[in-house]
Amino acid sequence: MASTDVQSDCEVASKTMVASTKTEVLEQSTSPVQEVFLEPVNRAQQIRNNVALFRYLGKLEEKLDELVGVETQGIDRIPEDKRRPPSLINAFFLWFSFNGHVATLPVGVLGPEFGLSLQLSVAAIVVGSLLGSFFPAYCATLGPKLGLRAIGAARYSFGFWGAKLCAIINIIVNVGFGVVSVVTAGQLLSAVSNFSMSINVGCVIVCVIGYLVSVGGFGIIHTFEKYMWIAAFVLECVLVGQAAPRISPETPSSWSGLELSAAFLTFLAISFAYAAAWCSTTADYYCNYRTTTPRWKIFALTYAGLSLSTIFALTIGACVGNAIFTYEPWLEIFEAHGLGGVMGEIYHPRGWSRFALVISTFTVLGSIVAGNYSAGLAAQLVGDHFHAIPRLIWSFLAMLAALILALAGHDSLSTILSNFCSLLGYWSVCFAVIVFLEDQWFRRRDGYDLDLWDSPKALPLGIAAVVTLVAGYLVGALLGMDQTWFVGPIAKSFGGIGGDVGIYLCFVLSIVLYWPLRTIEKKRTGR
Numbered sequence: 001m002a003s004t005d006v007q008s009d010c011e012v013a014s015k016t017m018v019a020s021t022k023t024e025v026l027e028q029s030t031s032p033v034q035e036v037f038l039e040p041v042n043r044a045q046q047i048r049n050n051v052a053l054f055r056y057l058g059k060l061e062e063k064l065d066e067l068v069g070v071e072t073q074g075i076d077r078i079p080e081d082k083r084r085p086p087s088l089i090n091a092f093f094l095w096f097s098f099n100g101h102v103a104t105l106p107v108g109v110l111g112p113e114f115g116l117s118l119q120l121s122v123a124a125i126v127v128g129s130l131l132g133s134f135f136p137a138y139c140a141t142l143g144p145k146l147g148l149r150a151i152g153a154a155r156y157s158f159g160f161w162g163a164k165l166c167a168i169i170n171i172i173v174n175v176g177f178g179v180v181s182v183v184t185a186g187q188l189l190s191a192v193s194n195f196s197m198s199i200n201v202g203c204v205i206v207c208v209i210g211y212l213v214s215v216g217g218f219g220i221i222h223t224f225e226k227y228m229w230i231a232a233f234v235l236e237c238v239l240v241g242q243a244a245p246r247i248s249p250e251t252p253s254s255w256s257g258l259e260l261s262a263a264f265l266t267f268l269a270i271s272f273a274y275a276a277a278w279c280s281t282t283a284d285y286y287c288n289y290r291t292t293t294p295r296w297k298i299f300a301l302t303y304a305g306l307s308l309s310t311i312f313a314l315t316i317g318a319c320v321g322n323a324i325f326t327y328e329p330w331l332e333i334f335e336a337h338g339l340g341g342v343m344g345e346i347y348h349p350r351g352w353s354r355f356a357l358v359i360s361t362f363t364v365l366g367s368i369v370a371g372n373y374s375a376g377l378a379a380q381l382v383g384d385h386f387h388a389i390p391r392l393i394w395s396f397l398a399m400l401a402a403l404i405l406a407l408a409g410h411d412s413l414s415t416i417l418s419n420f421c422s423l424l425g426y427w428s429v430c431f432a433v434i435v436f437l438e439d440q441w442f443r444r445r446d447g448y449d450l451d452l453w454d455s456p457k458a459l460p461l462g463i464a465a466v467v468t469l470v471a472g473y474l475v476g477a478l479l480g481m482d483q484t485w486f487v488g489p490i491a492k493s494f495g496g497i498g499g500d501v502g503i504y505l506c507f508v509l510s511i512v513l514y515w516p517l518r519t520i521e522k523k524r525t526g527r
Contacts, residue, residue: 042076043454044380044387054388061390070215074391075380077453078147078287085289087226091140091298094285095305096229097366098278100313102188102236103181104367106339106413107274108317112325114263115254118247121318124264128271129310132425135432136278137303141295142439143286148453150283150374151381154431156448157438157518158469159462160455165469167381169427170280171398174375176424177277178402181367182207183410187340188361192354195337203406206361210368211399214376215392221285221373225366229309232363235356236316243346246323246330262494266482269500273425275310279432281374320346338413372399425503426481430472433510434465442518460527464517468510476505 048054064070111121142153151170155163182203189202213224240247255263286298324330324342333341343360347353376395380387386394409416452458480502482491491500521527 043384047384047388051388054385057390057393058388061392064215064392070392071220072390075149075152075377075387077152077450080147080291083147083288083290085293086223088289088293088297088301090226091286091289091301092305093229094225095302096233096309096312097225097363098370099275099306099309099367100229100236101181101232101363101366102313102339102343102360103184103364104274104310104313105236105317105320106180106184107270108314108319109321109324109339110270111267111318112321114267116260116263116267117251117253118249118318118322120253120260120264121267121322122315124268125271125314125318126311128268128273129275129307129314132272132275132428133303133307133310135276135428135436136282136306137299139279139432139435140282140286140302141298142435143283144289144291144293144298145295146283146448146450146453147287147291148283148450149287149377149381150280151378152453153283154280154435155453155459155462156443157434157460157462158465159460162462162466164382165466166280166431167378170378171375173277173280173424173427174371174378175398175402175405178368178371178375178398179405179409179416180413181364181371182210182402182406183338183413184340185361185364185368186406186410187338188343188357188364189340191337191340191344192357192361195341199338199340199410200407202361203403203410206364206368207399207403207406209362210365211372211396213365214369214372214395214399221369224369228363228366231359232366233312235360235363236313238356239343239346240316240319242348243320243323246327247319248322248326251322251326258494262482262491265494266500269425269503271310271314272503273423273428274314275306276428276432277424278306279428279435281370284374284377285370338410368399368402371402423477426473426477426506427469429503429506430469430510433507434468434514437511437514438465438518441515442522458527461521461525464514464521467517468514471513472506472509476507476509477502480505 048058061070061072065072108121108125111124112118116124139150139153142148142150146153151163151167154166158166183199185206186199186202189205190197190199213220216224253260253263282302286302289298320339320342323346324334330342330345333345337344340357344353344357347356372395373391375398376391376393379394379398380389380391449458477488478486479488480490480500481488482494482500482502488502490505491502
């Protein structure tokens with residue numbers, strides 16, 4: 001009898017301990033949450049164990065981790081006790097390395113290239129960057145809160161299957177950013193050799209170096225980006241200083257009336273999109289911060305770092321662009337060798353120019369590294385078999401895709417930028433609005449059950465989010481876009497050159513559609 005009582009007491013104590021542990025884990029994760037506990041099944045690990053090639057790649061990754069510290073975490077949620085947060089100030093400086101380098105300058109050059117005066121170009125940059133930075137800064141706060149990468153967190157609105165679409169788009173976004181950075185770096189290295197080395201060779205060199213850094217993962221990236229921005233900041237200040245004699249702030253815009261409004265709106269949309277495009281990746285770099293990290297600090301530091309770095313680099317680009325399109329010798333160099341060639345001419349004397357261009361090339365690595373890293377993570381979210389393949393393989397393929405596209409399109413960088421940035425903006429606005437509404441409205445009371453982040457049957461269906469995203473593109477973007485290959489009917493109303501208002505239409509449509517559709521979906525499915 002005594003033995004039975006002792007056994008019963010032990011069972012009660014054991015159950016009490018388990019319940020207490022689960023409650024503690026939930027309190028650490030986020031609150032409130034649904035009290036649903038399912039034993040997670042790592043399907044990717046099972047696939048890796050059963051497929052010889054995947055098993056070999058996994059062992060290779062583990063061996064590299066032992067030798068050089070390659071990150072093996074992948075997209076799996078990082079529990080509170082395994083998080084290794086970097087310094088909080090990194091949340092500010094990180095963006096100066098990601099955005100404040102010379103590969104951002106070509107975006108600023110587009111303002112004068114569109115025929116805007118320097119004053120209007122800077123005005124569009126400031127307004128667009130301040131508005132666009134809000135979205136990625138908010139999305140960044142989900143990293144510490146959930147311990148998930150950006151697209152992994154999006155599963156709580158897009159669902160298990162809808163998030164796959166987001167992952168594919170995110171890969172395209174990161175590869176596209178990579179193309180811009182690789183081409184710019186290739187131009188710089190070509191200018192160092194006085195154009196005896198082709199841009200293609202320069203592109204290959206920076207791709208290889210960028211990939212090797214990105215393989216190191218979260219810790220190395222944070223350390224690398226913490227200091228690399230300093231060189232970029234100093235060199236760009238020197239660049240605009242040496243270009244100052246050729247900058248003409250008094251030069252008026254090439255347009256007037258409705259066409260001037262169209263050019264301004266289009267460049268404003270590009271500036272907005274360049275900042276907002278980070279919304280589907282910011283959480284990737286914050287998921288190691290503790291849950292107890294104040295959300296307002298993460299938001300404020302990210303917003304300040306992203307907006308200021310974008311404004312700084314784009315304004316330098318606009319100043320250089322103004323000089324290029326008002327000074328004929330520089331315009332000829334720009335048309336023959338791109339921005340890298342012009343920078344080689346601006347920096348003087350020749351010895352200093354070569355040194356500055358080489359160091360500037362290394363600052364571009366910040367963007368290339370970020371693109372490779374986030375593209376590799378997004379690829380793992382496409383499916384369980386993709387998840388079973390180590391991130392370093394996907395990062396390599398993303399680097400290879402960016403290199404091939406850079407080699408094919410380095411002579412059309414301005415066209416690629418103007419079209420690509422706007423397309424990024426449409427997607428970014430829809431994605432950010434959906435994630436924001438889900439977090440602030442639909443999850444405010446129910447919270448997140450973090451045990452279910454990888455459970456297809458427990459996550460939302462994602463119909464509301466996918467329909468909102470697709471409708472934003474098919475209705476908002478198509479009506480308001482102004483691209484070389486298509487000008488929407490609303491964009492045409494601004495005159496012959498058209499004015500891109502697709503981003504603003506996407507924003508309104510996403511708000512109008514997601515709330516009622518998600519309400520219906522949740523009421524019908526309970527998820």
